[in-house]
Amino acid sequence: MLGPMAALPLPKDVFLDVFRSAATRELAPGEVLVSAGQPADQVFNIESGMLMLYRNGSDGRRQVLSFLFRDNFVGLSATDSYFFSVEAVTRARVAVCPRRVLNERLAGDPVAERAFLNMVFRVLEDILDIVYSLGQRTASERLAVFLLYMRHWQRLTDGIADDADPRLATIALPMGRADVADFLGLKKETVIRSLRELQDQGLVRRLDPHAVRILDLPRLRALAGISDFASPRRLG
Amino acid sequence: MLGPMAALPLPKDVFLDVFRSAATRELAPGEVLVSAGQPADQVFNIESGMLMLYRNGSDGRRQVLSFLFRDNFVGLSATDSYFFSVEAVTRARVAVCPRRVLNERLAGDPVAERAFLNMVFRVLEDILDIVYSLGQRTASERLAVFLLYMRHWQRLTDGIADDADPRLATIALPMGRADVADFLGLKKETVIRSLRELQDQGLVRRLDPHAVRILDLPRLRALAGISDFASPRRLG
DNA sequence: CGGCAATTTGATATCCATCAATCGGTGTGG
């Protein structure tokens, strides 16, 4: 089953081979992998499960900056301490590598360094999409973008090549409503109501609190404003 | 006046020397430097003036992603076409360099490549602050952050070392209210009202539509939640 | 001085947040 018929392989970046022989760590749901302020002496690569990267304000507010999936790299930092926190949403396994090892790898190999830079660019573009969403889109639009975002990662994680694959009809939402809310700049009640609105309009159907079935993908994409940008384009 | 007494030099990144012998281009206010979708075959470095980087949605919405100042690099892109637009706010001059030249410079010089990567990291961290603002902060908090952000760049651009320098008491706001609004995810009337609120609370005073005097820097910083993050920390 | 564009102010509408139940699963102990 390999070769051209093989399902959409995850595009592994070359520099990720520093994790080849690395130790791994198992995480339970809710377990914290890195805390903001800690010395940033390790980097990670997710082997399985889902994690959540966020920032806390001093007054209890929290912004979820990203959900992280298989083969996502964790530990980007310009400084010597983390400026974000990461915790597991589901049970997860991560490969652990000393930052020093990665740095030596990048310093010694221009191809790896270029691949790393490209990854950082992709992260940057994705974040710019988030900025647009937070600044300009309404609650239901943000939720539509979010569902397509989860669908996108589910597709990559499961290595599904065909956009019409029936496995992509149901989207898993392992995180709680409050996590979604803090990702989208909303409150959990608003997330719930917006989801209900999408359902009332026939775009999706809630199967249970952690699964949604997509009923009308074209209209969902239209609502999300897919045609506009980089990352939404990838979502398509 | 050079030497240790010299005011806070702009930290020029080594890779910027590709602009040494580059051609320059003069821009009038409102003039467009790059349009989203164009082939990304040039990169720029700002020599003077202020520019604005933004994205347009197909329905007329716009998100200003960043204001750009002297020695800011313009043209980050993972792909071969720009995914944002840039236009001049004030009269401005930029140095222009073919992307190919920059790439060759980076490929041939690990030090330059590392400096470039560090710059991308700084951009990333700044954007994460913006994400937190858009997702979690109220209108007046965002405006407070914005004023400190403008103060920060004014300080760098003017090379002012002392945080208490009287020149930093008045902040220039060359852009229109609608530009500020699209940066902060608000409407221009809300920007105006939030500014009035800051004034009514004695934090600032509007001198004219394009200049604000800061009356109570500590309280402004407290409102902005300065203590929390990377970029606000730099604003202090 | 006149005219235009941007800013500011005012009145109202809308969306989202807040506060307060109720519902629904899940696990535990009887």
Next chain:
DNA sequence: CCACACCGATTGATGGATATCAAATTGCCG
């Protein structure tokens, strides 16, 4: 097996912040 307690999700009622629409004012440029 059932009763209960707990926690997250959902729904409902209300409030508050921001958007929208409209008018007045200011500043700017000829």
